[in-house]
Structures are given as C-alpha cells and as structure tokens.
Amino acid sequence: MKKTIQYLFSLVLIAGLVSCNNGDNQKKLRGQGGLATNAAERVYVAPGEHDEYYGFFSGGFSGQLGVYGLPSGRLLKVLPVFSQNPENGWGYTEETKPMLNTSFGFVPWDDSHHPDISQTDGVLDGRWIFINGNNTPRIARIGLETFKTEEIIEIPNSAGNHSSSFITENTEYVVAGTRFSIPVPQRDMSIKEYKGNFKGALTFISVDQETGRMAIKFQLMMPGFNYDLSHPGRDKSHGWFFFTTYNTEESHTLLEVNASQNDKDFIAAVNWKKIEEYVNNGGGKMTPTRYAHNVMDMDSHVATSTIIEEVLTVDPLDVPGAVFFLPTPKSPHGCDVDPTGEYIIGNGKLSADLTVHSFTKMLDAIENEKFDGEAYGIPILNFEDILAGVVKQPGLGPLHTEFDDKGNAYTTFFISSEVVKWKVGTWEVLDRQPVFYSVGHGMIPGGNSRKPFGKYFVAMNKITKDRYLPTGPELTHSAQLFDITGDKMELLLDFPTIGEPHYAAAIPAEIIKDKSKQFYRLSDNKHPHATLKSSDVRIERNGKEVHVYMTIIRSHFNPDNIEGIKVGDKVYFHVTNLEQDFDVPHGFATIGANNAEMLIMPGATETLVWEPKQVGVWPFYCTDFCSALHQEMQGYVRVSPADSNLPLSWSVGED
C-alpha cells in the first residue's frame, strides 16, 4: 500500500513537471528548424526528382503500411496488408479474400505495428518487408519488387502479437512474441487463475531464402508475462534474441497499477541457435492447434488459405542453457541491440535511467552461473554482473532506441516528449531535442541493423494537437524528421502519417527502386480464369453462378453488352487487363455491388462478385482514368427477372 502511494505521488510529480515543460517548449520551439536555417532546402525534392530513402511506416490501427519518401515526407503509397482496401479491392476480390482468412474466419482488419526489412549479414537487402498484425496475431511478408502483400501467417497460442515482427540478421527467422499471455491450450477457466497458468508464446518463423515462404519452426512456451518488444542479436550476439517483458507480476486486472509493482522486470535472452539444434534433432512437442497460412501465388495472383492444425512447442526447461532472464528496471518497452551486438538497451518506460546490458558479461555470467534466483525454472542473471552501464537521468519515459553509424544512440522519451542522443560506451548524453508531442518509436534508416545509414532520424509522435490545421476532434498522427549528421540534431520537417505509425523501417532508394515491377507479363499470367485472347472472351452459367471472362484495354471492355443475367444470380467478373505498359491499370465498378471496386494491374486478372437484386439495365465502368476515351469506357448488363428464359449473350462493337 505504502509503495503504491509513493508511486502515485511520484507520478503526479512527474506529470506536473512534464506539463510545465511542454508549455514552455510549445511557445519557444514550435517553429524551430524552419525559419532560422535552410531546413526547407534540405527536405525539398524538386518536381520529378526522387527521394533518397523509402520509408515504410506501419499504419497502426489502419492495418496497412504507409510508404513515404524521405526526406520529403511525401506519401507514395498505402500498401494494404491486414485491412480491406476498397481503393483497389484488396480483401474484396475473390483472389485476395483468402489473404485475410484466420482460424477465426475472415478478419478484415488489424492493428499493424512493427515493420522490419530483410537482411543479409545484418545489412538491409531489400528483398522483403515483414509486419505484424497485433490484434488477431499475424505476420505478413510484402515483396519489395511488387510492393504487394504476398503472404500472411497466423500465430497460434498468441494474443496481442506485439513483440514482432523482427528478423535475425540473415532473415533466417522472423520472430513474434505475444503481448497477452493466455491459457494454452485455450479453455474455459477463471481469469483469476491467470498467475502460473497462462503461457506466453515466443514464435520463431523460418523464412525460405529463395521464395520468402514462412513456416513456424517452433514456439517457445514461456511464463505468462507480457512480452513487449524484441530484438535480434547482431554480429557477435547473432544467434540470440532478446525480448522485453512487463507484468512479471502476472496481474490480470488494472495493469496500469498492478503491473508496475516490481522494481525490475526482465529481458528474456533466448539462444535460438541452441533451440534450433534441439528441434532439428527431434526435440519439442507437436501440439494440436489451429492457424491459417495464406499465400498469394505471384504467377496467378490468386491467394490460397490453408488451416494448419499443429505446431511444434518447446518448453524452455527442456533446453538447458537456452533461456535466461536479464533483470531490467521498470516495465521495459524497447529492447535494442547496438550495431556491434555487444550492448542490449532496456528502455524501462517507468524508469528514470536507461539500463544497458553487456552481451560479453552476460555470456560470462551464464558460464559462471552468476544467478540471482530463477523464475519458473528459468535462471535470472545477477543484475550487477551483466550491467554495462547506465545512461543517467536522460529523460522521462524512455521507449525505444536506434543507432547511427558513428557510435551514437538515439532514445525516444514519451513522457518528456524528446529525443536524446547519447554515446554508446561512455553513456554520456550529447544532445536532446523536443518533439511535438509524445514520441513513441524513432527510426534511423538501417538503425536496428549492423549498418545504419545515419543521416536522418524520424520521430513517430503519438499526439498531434496543434501541429497542423485542425480537422475536428480526429487528427492524423505526426512524424518529425531530424538531420543527425551534425553534433546537434536538427528538426527539418513535420509530416502527417496514416493510422498510428508504431515503428518504421527505411532503406536507401537505390537498393530497391530499379527492381520495382512496372507491369505483369501476360505470358506469365497463370490465373485459372484469365482471358488472354479475345477469342476466349465468354460467359458461362452454372446454375445461379455466372462467370464472365472479360478483357480490358484502352478504352473498352470486351464484352460491354451482356444479357441473360437474372435476379438472384451470383456474377463473377473475371477481368484481365491486356495492357503491357507501365502505369496503365484499369478499374472495374458496377452499380450496387456490395463489396468495392477493383483495380486490375496491366497483365493481371482480378475477380469481383456482383449479385444483382433488381431487374433493369445496369452499367459498369472503368474507375481509373486511363486515356482520353476513359469516359467512354463503360458497358451494360441486362438483368432479367429470376424466372426469365432469356439466354446468355454478350458482344462488343455490334449494333
């Protein structure tokens, strides 16, 4: 009780300090960067020129991935991942619907959090980008040639897939840790019996180096804490993975207070190479479960969803020497490893200091069994023995740390709304800059890899308030770009972002831009309902199901007159875009469709279902302005009563 009061009191104190701080900052520094310097020049990308970096910002509660150019902050594309996107038909077309299938059925939304770009030898290689869905646990893989979500795998035995999706330095694994621990297997039990009975799954998903195809290799069934964020070891610590935990109290209610009791929570250090070896030698237990694995076939552009009914689980106690706990003060959020792999930074979000663990000391403590007890049989290493250093009082509410290529670290502070630059090794604070307001994650291109590109730092802020013209109570989120090439960080630009970017990953544009696909070859189109020749244009009826095999090219549909459709039919429009040129998509929309439109890329085939409910003659048209004759790109469907005997007929260009 006493502890609680003390704690509450200090929170009130902090809150008081912070609000004063903010007030001052707001007045003095609002225009910082824009007026006194040539900041505008440094973020200006002249018309027709390209940005230096691709920035991939998680779409947060939009469920998507935003692609921005840096340094301009220009939005280049919203890439649909976990949420339906009526703009192009993602999750509405027959081809893409299976991508959103789960063990819970069709789930058309998620909360996307942490993108991570594939690596080779710890360096960004730009093959794929991965991102997690937090709500209904999933990991997606997006190809960086097509900028299309090519695969989504559901994570069983998990809930709140937050400690994800982070990859090992050769993209051997993409890792997903559960934020909410749950009963495993799920069962009807009292919530009050949480403690000691719930489990926290840490999932290692292998990635095929040729195809990128994901498969769950094993799940490590950990004690029922909350697993918040994770980071792979790098270079010397490659082979290990680090996960922050909170709620080691294992409270099931009012976590705001009850999960903040312990002086220290843990960073779980997992020797995944050891577990991989154990599993490869037949270790682990195949356990019944259910999860969906959805794959987009890139030759046909048709997705399939497979339900898998078992997963290999590993009890950490069965692999001695593979899992240890590193005591870390006060509910750490970010868990970040510096580019050398030596330092593991725990961003204790309720701590006044930043705790840095040493990988070398950790190995030594393990070797010499310098333990300070155990939790559920997992050894807890002695805090003092593994401590590399402490960054003293750098700010309030540290969340996350990224690194540049000059041995500096940049930590975001949510409560005191600032970014603090400090020296790795001396733990000395070098600079601090306010952000507007309440920053979550920060990002330096390559800043979580072995090779950061230390030119810019982007703060992803949780609170926007007065930064832009007001748009009613609901505002966009805001990012801020800093130049970090000098001794002092310099604010250059604010730009709005979709959803709530929790994290971002950026890569020099030249690594991927020349590989970006311009169109799909018709000769490679393996869609089962493709219409590759005008002579194959046709309509087939199978009971109430009608399949229209249609082609489009500037600027007509073939067929564009259709008769013989009846009320109660289910009409599948399989539309093939015969264009073979860059940037000539066509759209397809028809009146009263209960789903969306669809965009068909050149050379691809997509399918939209239409269920006509009213007798009449109904139009369809192209939605994407394609040529001077776009407005002429239209057609009609005659819908007859359900009992009509009118035969199917179709034509184009006939009087």
Added chain:
Amino acid sequence: MKHVMSILAAFAIFGVVSCGGKEEKKEEKVTLRTQTTEKVETTSSAVSDVKPSERVDMSTKGIGPIKSLTLDETINQEMAAKGKEVYNVNCLACHKPDRRFIGPAPKGILERRTPEWIMNMILNPEEMVQKDPLAKELLMEFNGSPMANQNLTEEEARQILEYFRTL
C-alpha cells in the same frame, strides 16, 4: 456610367477573344490540310481526301528503332504462326485482322506502309503519334484512341509483321 463603360469594354474583349478562338481553330484545320497536301505531293499521287488509314505511303519509315528492313520473297510460315500468337494476346483486343475496330485492320497493311513504319508503330507508339505526321493523323481518325505500347521485343514485332503478310 463608368460601370457601363467597363462592362462594354469587357464585352469587347470577350468578343475579340471568342473570335480569336474560332479563327485559330479554322487555322488549325487549314494547317492540317496543307500538311496532308504536302505529304501527298512528296509521297504519292493519291487524292488528299483519302483517309489516313487508306492512304498509301511506301516511303516513310516512321520513328523508332527500325531503320531498314528487307523482307524475303517468301513468307516464313513458322515465324508468321508465332506472330499470330503474339498478336492474338497483345493486339487483337483493338485490331481485328480484316475490319476496322478500335484501331485500323492490319489486312493489306504491307501494300500501304513500309515494314519499318509498321514495326516502329508497334515498338514506339507514343513517339510515333506525337511526331510521325501519318501516325498523328491516324490517331485523330481513330477518335484519339491511343495505340498502346505492349512492350513487345523487336523479335515479336517482326513475327507480327510476318503474320500481317499472310492476311
């Protein structure tokens, strides 16, 4: 009074402008004719009223990668068959072999155009409709519907040309 003056002035300007507009349009038409006439004079003796699609021009080679091409006496049937396949996938949606559709029919095209012009039209349509006088006129004859660049290889375009010889 001042107001009336300014309104009048505005009308006057408006009048000038609209007249100007009309005149310009007329001029354009005239220019077009002149061009046609010139072309006809330098290339063949056909009448200027002949539609661009029916006009014979066996000297213009067009603009694009194909500078000079000599056809064999005999048609290479194997190449033509390949050309038909490529044509059916990439071109047929707009070009019916023997009747006008979105674009002109290729039947008999080798009696009206040089092989170079045909291949350049396939391989480089954007530049052709901007710069080649005949292609420009064709674009207007076919309602401004642009010839799509289907990104074919020279080999594929050559195969299509061989197929055209069989039509």
